[in-house]
Amino acid sequence: MATQHSRAAARFMIAPSVILLLAWMLIPLGMTLWFSFLRYNLLMPGANPFVGFENYAYFLSDPTFITSLINTLLLVGGVLIITVVGGIGLAVLLDQPMWGTGIVRIMVISPFFVMPTVSALVWKNMFMNPVNGLFAYVAEVLGVPAFDFLTQAPLASIIGIVSWQWLPFATLILLTAMQSLDSEQLEAAEMDGASALSRFWYIKLPHLARAITVVVLIQTIFLLSIFAEILVTTNGGPGVASTNLTYLVYAESLLRFDVGTGSAGGVVAIILANIVAIFLMRMIGKNLDA
Amino acid sequence: MGRITLERVQKKFGDVEVIPPLDLTIEDGEFVVFVGPSGCGKSTLLRLIAGLEDVSGGEIRIDGTAATDLPPAKRGLAMVFQSYALYPHMSVRKNIAFPLKMAGMDEEERRRRVDRAAEVLNLTDYLDRRPGQLSGGQRQRVAIGRAIVREPAAFLFDEPLSNLDAALRVGMRLEISELHERLKTTMIYVTHDQVEAMTMADKIVVLRAGNIEQVGSPIDLYRRPRNLFVAGFIGSPKMNIVGGDLASRHDAAHIGVRPEHLDIVEDGGTFSGKVTVSEHLGSDTFFHVAVPGLDEPMTVRAGGEVGLRHGDTIHLAPQSHQIHRFDDNGLRIA
Ligand SMILES: Nc1ncnc2c1ncn2[C@@H]1O[C@H](COP(=O)(O)OP(=O)(O)O)[C@@H](O)[C@H]1O
Ligand SMILES: [Mg+2]
Numbered sequence: 030m031a032t033q034h035s036r037a038a039a040r041f042m043i044a045p046s047v048i049l050l051l052a053w054m055l056i057p058l059g060m061t062l063w064f065s066f067l068r069y070n071l072l073m074p075g076a077n078p079f080v081g082f083e084n085y086a087y088f089l090s091d092p093t094f095i096t097s098l099i100n101t102l103l104l105v106g107g108v109l110i111i112t113v114v115g116g117i118g119l120a121v122l123l124d125q126p127m128w129g130t131g132i133v134r135i136m137v138i139s140p141f142f143v144m145p146t147v148s149a150l151v152w153k154n155m156f157m158n159p160v161n162g163l164f165a166y167v168a169e170v171l172g173v174p175a176f177d178f179l180t181q182a183p184l185a186s187i188i189g190i191v192s193w194q195w196l197p198f199a200t201l202i203l204l205t206a207m208q209s210l211d212s213e214q215l216e217a218a219e220m221d222g223a224s225a226l227s228r229f230w231y232i233k234l235p236h237l238a239r240a241i242t243v244v245v246l247i248q249t250i251f252l253l254s255i256f257a258e259i260l261v262t263t264n265g266g267p268g269v270a271s272t273n274l275t276y277l278v279y280a281e282s283l284l285r286f287d288v289g290t291g292s293a294g295g296v297v298a299i300i301l302a303n304i305v306a307i308f309l310m311r312m313i314g315k316n317l318d319a
Numbered sequence: 320m321g322r323i324t325l326e327r328v329q330k331k332f333g334d335v336e337v338i339p340p341l342d343l344t345i346e347d348g349e350f351v352v353f354v355g356p357s358g359c360g361k362s363t364l365l366r367l368i369a370g371l372e373d374v375s376g377g378e379i380r381i382d383g384t385a386a387t388d389l390p391p392a393k394r395g396l397a398m399v400f401q402s403y404a405l406y407p408h409m410s411v412r413k414n415i416a417f418p419l420k421m422a423g424m425d426e427e428e429r430r431r432r433v434d435r436a437a438e439v440l441n442l443t444d445y446l447d448r449r450p451g452q453l454s455g456g457q458r459q460r461v462a463i464g465r466a467i468v469r470e471p472a473a474f475l476f477d478e479p480l481s482n483l484d485a486a487l488r489v490g491m492r493l494e495i496s497e498l499h500e501r502l503k504t505t506m507i508y509v510t511h512d513q514v515e516a517m518t519m520a521d522k523i524v525v526l527r528a529g530n531i532e533q534v535g536s537p538i539d540l541y542r543r544p545r546n547l548f549v550a551g552f553i554g555s556p557k558m559n560i561v562g563g564d565l566a567s568r569h570d571a572a573h574i575g576v577r578p579e580h581l582d583i584v585e586d587g588g589t590f591s592g593k594v595t596v597s598e599h600l601g602s603d604t605f606f607h608v609a610v611p612g613l614d615e616p617m618t619v620r621a622g623g624e625v626g627l628r629h630g631d632t633i634h635l636a637p638q639s640h641q642i643h644r645f646d647d648n649g650l651r652i653a
Contacts (some may be wrong), residue, residue, distance in 0.1 A: 126591070138438070216371050217404035221418035222392035235408040 058299075065292035072286045084293035093269050093277060093293075098301070101273040105252040105305075107188040108195060109245055115192070116199030116238065116244065121229065123200070124207045134204075141197040149258040152190045153179060171190055183263045183271035190258055195251075199244045206240035207233065242316040247310060253302050274298045320382045321472035321505030322347045323368060328377035330363055330529075337363050338529040340377060345473075345507060345522075347382075350499050354516040354552070355511045355526035361509040364429045365475050370394050381472060392421075397466035398475040401482065405450040405465075410445040411437075415464040422469070422594070436464045439498075447603065463498070473505035480515065492519060510589045513553055517541070525549050547649035550575045556605055558643070559617045565589070571644035571652055578605060578618040580641035583625070588634035590617060594627050608633055 065084055067077045088094060123134055157161050157178040165175035178186040218228045256275045259265055264270035265280060278298060282291020330338040337360045345351050353361045366372040368379060370391035379387045386394050405414050412433055419429045423439040437443045440460040450458055459479060466474055469474040480488045496519050499506050510516055516523050517537045533545040544550035550558045566574045577626040592610035604621050607616040609614040619635055627633060
């Protein structure tokens with residue numbers, strides 16, 4: 030029974046973890062905010078004077094900022110489209126009764142267990158390499174010139190790599206949702222004269238709406254901060270063709286040792302993430318209401 | 320039209336034969352109830368007719384044409400599922416219109432038919448709601464609405480009332496019976512509740528372990544149960560079955576007397592015992608009587624005003640022409 034007394038005791042007892050979590054979040058955030066208002070360059074030691082919004086002005090007026098913003102959105106959007114569409118397709122296939130479903134399911138899920146750096150390196154060196162890569166070999170067999178993915182289509186290539194990593198996640202969530210569909214609904218639709226395609230469109234897809242929303246929201250959070258895949262494949266290049274916001278912040282603060290501008294970029298990235306989150310919740314959040 | 324015939328229809332799941340070969344004819348316009356204990360294969364039989372399961376052998380004919388290999392949609396039957404199986408993301412209107420939409424009917428005609436069905440089923444005020452916003456009884460009516468708009472050759476119901484509370488169940492029972500009176504369409508109704516079977520059916524099919532035990536009108540089954548199983552299953556409370564010496568006196572292995580055919584007499588009588596439990600329903604009272612020498616207590620129906628109590632001694636005399644006699648194999652004698 031939640032009496033007044035036991036509730037007070039409960040609050041008292043969960044206080045340490047709440048305080049720890051708050052400190053865990055608030056201290057780095059506060060420090061980032063504070064640094065973003067300082068002129069703070071590791072190459073120029075000495076005083077770190079307070080400069081107001083100078084860092085922000087510098088970061089936002091940089092033409093690279095707009096490019097990286099667009100790249101970020103393209104990366105997130107592209108991966109979302111590929112993983113959701115591909116995930117639905119795979120979920121439909123894996124939901125069919127067939128021989129060896131167990132093994133196939135584990136294989137489909139396995140890319141998720143590979144570390145981002147490792148998978149990006151595997152793609153870079155074993156598949157996309159214009160000389161030794163598998164794709165180059167296929168091109169040679171077909172008699173067409175090899176395509177240098179990471180140079181000629183760097184962002185698209187990264188979208189491909191990241192999609193490969195996240196497809197299992199989407200598939201897993203959507204497959205679970207698919208299996209929770211009441212089979213009587215499908216049978217009712219069958220008796221109502223719905224073809225397999227109609228059953229997919231009118232029954233299965235609406236049933237998946239909530240799961241798709243979850244996939245989109247969770248993936249967006251992670252995809253906004255994609256970093257390792259860019260670092261080990263293109264280093265944001267050629268030029269800034271595959272630089273996203275996260276990578277730009279890294280470039281500012283750790284390649285140019287400008288902690289102030291880097292922090293300002295970090296704060297901008299947080300704001301952008303929130304804008305995207307609000308936008309998404311407006312658009313698809315209603316699917317989460319029971 | 321909706322005359323359905325099953326010839327040697329059989330169903331196996333793997334090696335398990337759930338429905339041994341079985342013959343059955345359902346006449347056009349008939350209200351047929353499949354009744355039997357849980358797990359006896361009622362749903363399976365209904366699903367075979369619907370086409371949701373493939374037969375392992377035999378032929379199904381609908382209006383004379385072979386339907387055994389037709390897909391469900393082509394059989395012209397409509398089904399109401401136990402869970403209602405409404406489409407949760409569609410409004411009531413869209414749910415009811417779904418089969419029409421799938422048939423490619425134009426918007427105008429769809430609207431007209433849905434409105435008419437909604438009127439018949441008292442759903443007009445709920446057409447824009449989602450199934451999740453409806454009560455159990457209303458959902459049930461939507462499921463029925465979705466079935467009737469198609470104007471099928473026959474309706475199939477799988478325990479449609481089992482998710483409703485007792486009061487609603489009685490109401491829906493009447494509504495379905497009225498619907499049958501109005502539409503005069505063949506209906507096949509599955510239930511494990513013999514009261515539903517007795518009150519609704521033109522013809523009852525009693526199933527046990529996939530076998531048809533008896534087919535007949537409710538009153539036939541009540542008056543002349545073909546074997547012990549049907550005798551025990553049809554009628555509420557259950558028929559009292561007695562074996563041993565008492566039965567031999569009637570040249571039978573078992574005799575059965577329904578609770579309503581036992582008279583309470585001052586003394587003498589065939590059975591004497593002590594009242595263990597009395598159930599007062601107002602109009603009737605049921606006494607459970609422990610009779611020495613019998614394994615199970617006997618049940619007797621008396622008027623509502625009879626006031627016997629726990630432990631009272633009671634003498635019972637069966638009405639002589641209401642004694643059912645069964646042989647060693649449980650089959651009815653004469
Ligand atoms: N898909 C299936 N696979 C294997 N066995 C089944 C399947 N469906 C039903 N059965 C079995 O068939 C028997 C009859 O089931 P069912 O027709 O649902 O009974 P009822 O509707 O009379 O309660 C049960 O013993 C059940 O376990
Ligand atoms: Mg059943």
